Amino acid sequence: MIFETHAHYDDEAFDEDRDILLSSMRENGIEYIVNVGANLESTAAGLELAAKYPFVYAAAGVHPSETGTLDETGFARLKKLCALEKVVAVGEIGLDYYWDEPAHDVQKIWFARQLDLARELKKPVIIHSRDAAKDTFDIMTENKAGEIGGVVHCYSYSAEMALDFVKMGFYIGIGGVVTFKNGKKMKEVVEALPIERILLETDCPYLAPEPNRGKRNSSLNLPYIAQKIAEIKGLSYEEVIEITTKNAERMYQL
Numbered sequence: 001m002i003f004e005t006h007a008h009y010d011d012e013a014f015d016e017d018r019d020i021l022l023s024s025m026r027e028n029g030i031e032y033i034v035n036v037g038a039n040l041e042s043t044a045a046g047l048e049l050a051a052k053y054p055f056v057y058a059a060a061g062v063h064p065s066e067t068g069t070l071d072e073t074g075f076a077r078l079k080k081l082c083a084l085e086k087v088v089a090v091g092e093i094g095l096d097y098y099w100d101e102p103a104h105d106v107q108k109i110w111f112a113r114q115l116d117l118a119r120e121l122k123k124p125v126i127i128h129s130r131d132a133a134k135d136t137f138d139i140m141t142e143n144k145a146g147e148i149g150g151v152v153h154c155y156s157y158s159a160e161m162a163l164d165f166v167k168m169g170f171y172i173g174i175g176g177v178v179t180f181k182n183g184k185k186m187k188e189v190v191e192a193l194p195i196e197r198i199l200l201e202t203d204c205p206y207l208a209p210e211p212n213r214g215k216r217n218s219s220l221n222l223p224y225i226a227q228k229i230a231e232i233k234g235l236s237y238e239e240v241i242e243i244t245t246k247n248a249e250r251m252y253q254l
């Protein structure tokens, strides 16, 4: 059974068929789903899904691109949400320098604050990092993120850097990009990583793997990602599913 470590089923892309889709997951081999928060509203929506479906868990956090509106009141609310039982991680949190806003300093402050929160609650973190490799690594090092643990999701940097995150004690989230024809860099990352440090994720509704690239993504596409990882690592499909599911259970403490 497959562990979907990163999904956004609260997204409006699923408004038409959310319940039909989620109800079909178990019969299609998806054992667990972690619905990841991007702000307070989506975290609350994720928690509603977690309340409705026993196999859905939630991560609570504010995405770096959403930190511009965060304040102490919002942070206090986030803290309460993070402490709930079905919340298995703080995330997604991190740095995104692809867009100019919010200012890098604002993103850095809330990244560090949310790392602290995870430490306090003894829950792992889900890191989102785009075009910000060095600052992400530095903030994680300064805040001793290795003691907290978690995953660098939708990983997009070099193989060398991936091993640095692993050395820090982190897992690496691999999604649809590994199946893309121009996904050479991701193949190198998967080659370099020990399979015991890889988590399967879709980041749906985004980043559907081949052969469904460009369409709305869902956890039902995870087998394509697992199959590609199996090819790259010279393992069987079943081995990849079994090991990555164990990895996710260990990380999310399930």
Ligand SMILES: [Zn+2]
Pocket (backbone or CB within 6 Å): 006, 008, 036, 092, 203
């Ligand atoms: Zn995400």
